[in-house]
Amino acid sequence: MTIDRQVIDAALATVVDPNTQRDLIASKAIRNVTIDGANVSLDVVLGYPSKSQHSAMHDAVDRALAAVPGIGSRTIRLSQDIVAHAVQRGVKLLPNVRNIIAVASGKGGVGKSTTAANLALALAAEGANVGVLDADIYGPSMPTMLGVEGRPESTDGQTMEPLVSHGVQVNSIGFLIEKDNPMVWRGPMVTSALDQLLRQTNWRDLDYLVVDMPPGTGDIQLTLAQKVPVTGAVIVTTPQDIALLDARKGLKMFEKVDIPILGIVENMSVHICSNCGHVEHIFGSGGGAAMCADYGTTLLGSLPLSMGIREQADAGHPTVVAEPDGPVAAIYRDIARKVAITIAEKSRDMSSKFPSIVVQNT
Numbered sequence: 001m002t003i004d005r006q007v008i009d010a011a012l013a014t015v016v017d018p019n020t021q022r023d024l025i026a027s028k029a030i031r032n033v034t035i036d037g038a039n040v041s042l043d044v045v046l047g048y049p050s051k052s053q054h055s056a057m058h059d060a061v062d063r064a065l066a067a068v069p070g071i072g073s074r075t076i077r078l079s080q081d082i083v084a085h086a087v088q089r090g091v092k093l094l095p096n097v098r099n100i101i102a103v104a105s106g107k108g109g110v111g112k113s114t115t116a117a118n119l120a121l122a123l124a125a126e127g128a129n130v131g132v133l134d135a136d137i138y139g140p141s142m143p144t145m146l147g148v149e150g151r152p153e154s155t156d157g158q159t160m161e162p163l164v165s166h167g168v169q170v171n172s173i174g175f176l177i178e179k180d181n182p183m184v185w186r187g188p189m190v191t192s193a194l195d196q197l198l199r200q201t202n203w204r205d206l207d208y209l210v211v212d213m214p215p216g217t218g219d220i221q222l223t224l225a226q227k228v229p230v231t232g233a234v235i236v237t238t239p240q241d242i243a244l245l246d247a248r249k250g251l252k253m254f255e256k257v258d259i260p261i262l263g264i265v266e267n268m269s270v271h272i273c274s275n276c277g278h279v280e281h282i283f284g285s286g287g288g289a290a291m292c293a294d295y296g297t298t299l300l301g302s303l304p305l306s307m308g309i310r311e312q313a314d315a316g317h318p319t320v321v322a323e324p325d326g327p328v329a330a331i332y333r334d335i336a337r338k339v340a341i342t343i344a345e346k347s348r349d350m351s352s353k354f355p356s357i358v359v360q361n362t
Contacts, residue, residue: 002037003071011064017046019053020341024061038072040065046080047344048337049126049207054078082128082207082340084349087229088258094199097131097206099231099343101262102224104254106246108215111267111303112236113141114313115335116212119234121320122329122336124167128207131162133198134172135224136214137190143174147316151175152201159200166321171201191223198228208340217246217253225257231343232262234300239269239287251295262342263300264288265335271305298342301335303328 013025024030024044033042044061046053058076065074084098094100103116116132124130134142143149146168152160152175162169173193203209211228214220233254237247251261266288271280282305292299303309312322320329 003035003040003068005033005035007068008033008035008040008042008065011068012061015057015060015064017057019048019050019337020345038070039075040071040073041075041077043077043079046078047082048080048340049082049123049128050078050080050337051125051127052333080127082344085231085343085346086349087231088226091227091229093229093349094203094209096203097209099207100209100211100229101339101343102211102213102228102230102233102254102259103236104213104221104233104250105215105236105243106217106248106250107243108139110236110238110243110247111309112215113145113212114309114318115234115236115265115267115303116210117142117145117313117318118320118329118332119336119339120168120208120210121166121318122333123208123210123340125320125324125333126336126340128340129205130167131169131171131203131206131209133201133209133211134170134174135194135197135211137173137193138214140172140174142170142172142212144316145313145318146170149175159202160197162201162203165316166318169203169206171197173197190220194220194224195227217249221250222253222257225254225259230254230259231346232260232339234262234339235264236267237264237288237291238267239281239284241284241287243283244287244291248291248295251291251297260346261295261297262339263298263335264292265300266302268305269302274307298338300338301331303331 009025012030013023015024020027029044029046031043031045044057058078061076062074065071084093103112105112120130120132132142134140146165148163148165150163152163152171154160162171235247235251237243254261268283271282288299309319312319320332323329
């Protein structure tokens with residue numbers, strides 16, 4: 001007895017990815033279906049990093065197939081396929097970098113760099129190839145947060161090899177200057193230095209490059225947003241009214257240059273006393289959700305005001321690697337998954353599909 005392909009598809013259509021809320025047929029995740037009599041083999045290919053989800057997804061698909069009358073053996077292979085997605089018009093993608101995520105805030109001191117580091121590590125933990133570019137020339141913090149020292153090597157005198165920490169590629173102006181040396185540079189010099197760090201680093205086959213943007217919405221940030229091929233931006237804020245005012249400005253800046261907002265992360269949303277467990281909204285409450293409602297975007301997650309988050313970042317082991325099974329790491333992983341899924345649902349970059357046209361005089 002040979003199992004009909006339509007019966008297989010109907011069974012798979014009952015399996016809904018809990019992260020996207022779409023069934024596997026509608027999301028075109030099913031590939032390479034082979035039917036040999038009553039035996040079936042297939043691939044389930046997800047468009048976002050999903051290492052921790054593979055086991056549960058495998059079991060769900062297997063249960064759906066097992067319910068098909070007369071079916072024999074079932075071979076199910078899980079994998080992920082992260083592709084390049086469209087960026088702002090007129091800006092070309094970087095070689096070996098499929099997607100760039102800008103992590104930004106309108107002001108400093110809201111935990112933007114901590115969020116960028118943990119977002120990158122969470123994506124890497126799910127099986128993605130990830131890099132981090134520390135774009136804060138005046139106050140580089142990634143060398144400390146990711147616990148890495150040294151200078152990038154150059155084999156040709158023109159390009160740099162990224163350093164690697166916790167499985168993530170990273171580059172920062174902090175690797176090229178002395179720790180106590182202030183960067184007394186004007187805007188054009190900063191923009192030029194950052195462009196070199198971005199384009200002259202030999203990033204190796206990255207699914208995502210997380211860019212820790214400098215705080216603010218001035219000339220430097222606007223120039224970066226216009227020149228860097230950004231897939232989408234994550235806005236970091238606190239519930240405090242002043243922080244939200246500045247975060248709104250940052251969000252509007254990205255909108256002006258046609259960079260999609262992937263969502264908002266609210267830091268310091270609540271403080272839980274380590275002695276008595278009392279819960280207090282020190283910086284206010286509901287600010288991030290209200291901002292999302294105003295601008296039609298997603299609240300990716302809310303993180304507590306926690307001494308552990310700060311101590312782990314200062315020690316070079318951010319929460320996702322310091323306490324991978326802890327509740328705060330789970331929030332960061334959930335944020336990373338939402339970001340990756342939002343990117344996966346964007347239009348693909350099609351520039352590589354078109355041939356280059358060269359006009360020559362003969």
